[in-house]
Amino acid sequence: xxxxxxxxxxxxxxxxxxxxxxxxxxxxxxxxxxxxxxxxxxxxxxxxxxxxxxxxxxxxxxxxxxxxxxxxxxxxxxxxxxxxxxxxxxxxxxxxxxxxxxxxxxxxxxxxxxxxxxxxxxxxxxxxxxxxxxxxxxxxxxxxxxxxxxxxxxxxxxxxxxxxxxxxxxxxxxxxxxxxxxxxxxxxxxxxxxxxxxxxxxxxxxxxxxxxxxxxxxxxxxxxxxxxxxxxxxxxxxxxxxxxxxxxxxxxxxxxxxxxxxxxxxxxxxxxxxxxxxxxxxxxxxxxxxxxxxxxxxxxxxxxxxxxxxxxxxxxxxxxxxxxxxxxxxxxxxxxxxxxxxxxxxxxxxxxxxxxxxxxxxxxxxxxxxxxxxxxxxxxxxxxxxxxxx
Ligand code: GH3
Ligand code: MG
Ligand code: MG
Numbered sequence: 001x002x003x004x005x006x007x008x009x010x011x012x013x014x015x016x017x018x019x020x021x022x023x024x025x026x027x028x029x030x031x032x033x034x035x036x037x038x039x040x041x042x043x044x045x046x047x048x049x050x051x052x053x054x055x056x057x058x059x060x061x062x063x064x065x066x067x068x069x070x071x072x073x074x075x076x077x078x079x080x081x082x083x084x085x086x087x088x089x090x091x092x093x094x095x096x097x098x099x100x101x102x103x104x105x106x107x108x109x110x111x112x113x114x115x116x117x118x119x120x121x122x123x124x125x126x127x128x129x130x131x132x133x134x135x136x137x138x139x140x141x142x143x144x145x146x147x148x149x150x151x152x153x154x155x156x157x158x159x160x161x162x163x164x165x166x167x168x169x170x171x172x173x174x175x176x177x178x179x180x181x182x183x184x185x186x187x188x189x190x191x192x193x194x195x196x197x198x199x200x201x202x203x204x205x206x207x208x209x210x211x212x213x214x215x216x217x218x219x220x221x222x223x224x225x226x227x228x229x230x231x232x233x234x235x236x237x238x239x240x241x242x243x244x245x246x247x248x249x250x251x252x253x254x255x256x257x258x259x260x261x262x263x264x265x266x267x268x269x270x271x272x273x274x275x276x277x278x279x280x281x282x283x284x285x286x287x288x289x290x291x292x293x294x295x296x297x298x299x300x301x302x303x304x305x306x307x308x309x310x311x312x313x314x315x316x317x318x319x320x321x322x323x324x325x326x327x328x329x330x331x332x333x334x335x336x337x338x339x340x341x342x343x344x345x346x347x348x349x350x351x352x353x354x355x356x357x358x359x360x361x362x363x364x365x366x367x368x369x370x371x372x373x374x375x376x377x378x379x380x381x382x383x384x385x386x387x388x389x390x
Contacts, residue, residue: 003076005191009134010083012187014063016131017090021059024093025052027120035112044110048100055093062089087137094128094145097121101150105165106157118165121146125169126176133180134187143173211286213263214270222285222293226346229297233340241304241337243294244353245273245311248330248365250290257322265320265329266290272314276307293350301337301370308333308368316366330366332357337370 028048032038038045066082101121104110125146132138147169154162209221217225226242233240247253247269254262266286273284273292287293294311296304312333320327334357336349352371360369 002195003074003079005195006076006079006083007070007074008191009187010066010079010086013083013086013132013135014066017059018063020128020131021056024097025049025056028052031113031116031120035116037110037113041110044103048096051096055089055096059089059093062086083135084137087135087141090128090132090138091141091145094124094142095149097124098146098149101146102153105150105159105162106153108159111159118150121150122169122172125172129176129180130183133183136184139177139180139184143176147173214267214286216270216274217283217285219285219287219293222283222287222295223346225283226295226350229295230340230344230346230349233297234342237339238298239300239337240340240349241296241299241301241307241335242349242353243296243304243308243311243336244287244334244350244357245292245294245308245315245331246357246361247290247315248332248361253327253329257327261320261322261327262290265318265327268318268320269315269329269331272318273311276311276314293353296337299337301335304335304337305368305370308335308370312366312368332360332365333368334358334360335368335370 029038032045032049062085066086070079070082097117097120101117104114104117125143128146129139129142132142151166151169154166209217211218229240247265250262250265253265266289269290270284270286270292273294277284277294277296281297283295285293285295294307296307299307312331315329315331318329320329334353334355336352336356338344338349338352356369356371360367363369
């Protein structure tokens with residue numbers, strides 16, 4: 001059983017019993033007050049109030065502690081230990097009521113409280129076992145802790161109707177033990193099924209955002225992340241850089257070596273590009289056949305051009321060998337760095353990077369060109385001249 005499932009079971013168990021933790025105390029006050037034992041047996045009453053308070057507080061503190069501690073280390077061993085402590089505290093609280101029922105069954109002076117405490121114990125044995133039936137130890141030991149002491153006390157000091165009460169308690173015990181078996185089975189079946197569904201959903205999510213050939217992100221994911229990053233940049237006012245990178249004369253590679261080698265080139269280019277990016281924040285995606293897109297949040301134009309240059313060199317250095325022959329591969333890079341102002345839009349940034357790529361191609365390929373706003377309207381020839389100059 002994986003640690004995450006066990007942890008989930010413990011969290012569920014703690015959640016299920018949270019409401020009940022502080023019910024015991026008011027219930028006991030009510031019984032003490034209505035039956036008069038709060039007055040007639042002061043020490044007994046106060047002693048039990050103290051025990052009930054300490055048990056409730058310990059359970060509360062433990063629950064808080066377990067949540068915090070599991071965040072730092074949720075190993076299987078630790079979760080097992082937590083589950084045992086939690087089960088122990090729960091059983092202790094049941095055993096306390098069991099002992100109370102034994103006391104009122106045994107001592108005639110406490111007879112007034114017998115029926116109310118038996119009623120509480122009956123409810124606890126049924127509800128408590130069913131609620132936590134998912135934990136095997138609770139299923140087995142909880143009804144015993146709650147019912148057995150009063151059954152023994154009634155047999156040791158029988159009074160009118162006590163044999164009937166013992167028989168009823170035994171039947172209740174068998175019933176809850178049997179009913180909780182199904183509850184336990186249903187809980188774990190549902191937990192395992194939910195986990196499998198979550199894993200499948202995560203895998204589907206991964207597949208829907210990953211490019212099958214290169215295992216990097218696909219265009220869909222890139223566009224989503226770019227839109228998110230764009231909104232973030234509007235708030236922070238920082239620049240955002242994008243690149244479009246296209247392998248040069250890729251058709252010739254395909255024609256010369258075949259599609260399989262072409263695929264290997266695309267994979268090698270993706271790997272080379274990924275190695276050249278910052279692991280946190282930057283994003284690389286396969287945007288089309290032999291075309292990649294890169295998102296570089298916060299990068300001003302100069303830094304983005306330098307990054308593009310480094311990526312260009314990495315692709316040129318990528319080693320693809322076919323029967324001892326090296327396949328030469330270069331790429332062209334179009335860069336656009338802009339502030340995500342009110343009038344800006346992610347698709348405008350991508351279009352500008354694409355225009356810059358187009359100019360890089362026209363200027364001879366294997367180069368980096370940044371979109372130049374001042375060149376807008378100068379015509380493509382002027383832009384290419386500028387690109388060559390660069
Ligand atoms: P340019 O330098 O102008 O980019 O020239 P190019 O030959 O790279 O560009 P073009 O768009 O003419 O050709 C791209 C080729 O990439 C055409 C297509 O068959 C090939 N291609 C697209 N996707 C894949 C793929 O997944 N695997 C392989 N092997 N080839 C692909
Ligand atoms: Mg190409
Ligand atoms: Mg292309």
